[in-house]
Amino acid sequence: xxxxxxxxxxxxxxxxxxxxxxxxxxxxxxxxxxxxxxxxxxxxxxxxxxxxxxxxxxxxxxxxxxxxxxxxxxxxxxxxxxxxxxxxxxxxxxxxxxxxxxxxxxxxxxxxxxxxxxxxxxxxxxxxxxxxxxxxxxxxxxxxxxxxxxxxxxxxxxxxxxxxxxxxxxxxxxxxxxxxxxxxxxxxxxxxxxxxxxxxxxxxxxxxxxxxxx
Numbered sequence: 001x002x003x004x005x006x007x008x009x010x011x012x013x014x015x016x017x018x019x020x021x022x023x024x025x026x027x028x029x030x031x032x033x034x035x036x037x038x039x040x041x042x043x044x045x046x047x048x049x050x051x052x053x054x055x056x057x058x059x060x061x062x063x064x065x066x067x068x069x070x071x072x073x074x075x076x077x078x079x080x081x082x083x084x085x086x087x088x089x090x091x092x093x094x095x096x097x098x099x100x101x102x103x104x105x106x107x108x109x110x111x112x113x114x115x116x117x118x119x120x121x122x123x124x125x126x127x128x129x130x131x132x133x134x135x136x137x138x139x140x141x142x143x144x145x146x147x148x149x150x151x152x153x154x155x156x157x158x159x160x161x162x163x164x165x166x167x168x169x170x171x172x173x174x175x176x177x178x179x180x181x182x183x184x185x186x187x188x189x190x191x192x193x194x195x196x197x198x199x200x201x202x203x204x205x206x207x208x209x210x211x212x213x214x
Contacts, residue, residue, distance in 0.1 A: 092126035116146035
C-alpha cells in the first residue's frame with residue numbers, strides 16, 4: 001500500500017506544480033481498508049467537494065447561487081450522493097478539476113458501484129473534470145465496464161534493482177552485524193524482491209482519457 005500511496009502522492013504533487021497559478025483545483029482521496037465502513041461514496045465525494053471549494057479562490061456568482069439553492073433544497077437533512085454529485089457537476093462545469101482517488105480496491109463493492117455511477121454522471125456533465133484512479137487488477141474490469149470509453153489503464157510494478165539497492169542500504173545499518181552471514185544476506189536479497197514483484201507488478205493505475213487528452 002505504501003508504494004501505491006507514494007505514487008499517488010507524487011501524482012498530486014506534480015499536478016499541484018503544473019497547475020500553480022491557474023484556476024484549477026487538485027483534490028485527492030485515499031481509501032483505507034481499516035476505515036472502509038466509514039469511507040462511503042457520500043463521504044468520499046463530499047471530501048472532494050470541500051477540497052474544491054477550499055482551493056478555489058473565486059467561484060462564479062451563478063455557480064454560488066446554484067450551490068446556495070442546492071443547500072437550501074437539502075436543508076434539515078444530510079446531503080445524499082445525488083445532492084453532492086449535482087454540486088460537483090456545477091463546480092466542475094465551470095473550471096478544470098483534477099481528482100486523484102487512491103486504492104479504490106479497498107472500498108467496498110457496494111460503495112464502488114455507487115461511486116462509479118456518480119463519476120460517470122460528473123464526467124457526462126463536466127468536460128473540465130479529470131480523474132486519476134489507482135487500484136489492484138481485480139477491479140480493472142469493473143472500471144472499464146462502468147466507465148466504458150473513458151478509461152485508459154497501465155500496469156506498474158517495482159524495479160528489482162531498486163528493491164535490492166534499498167535492502168542493501170538497510171542491511172548495512174543493522175546494529176547486530178554478527179547475526180548476518182553471507183548466506184542469509186543472499187537469501188534475503190533473493191526472496192524479498194521476488195515477493196515484492198509478485199505483489200506490485202499486478203497493481204494497475206487507471207485513469208480517464210480526459211487526463212491525457214484534455
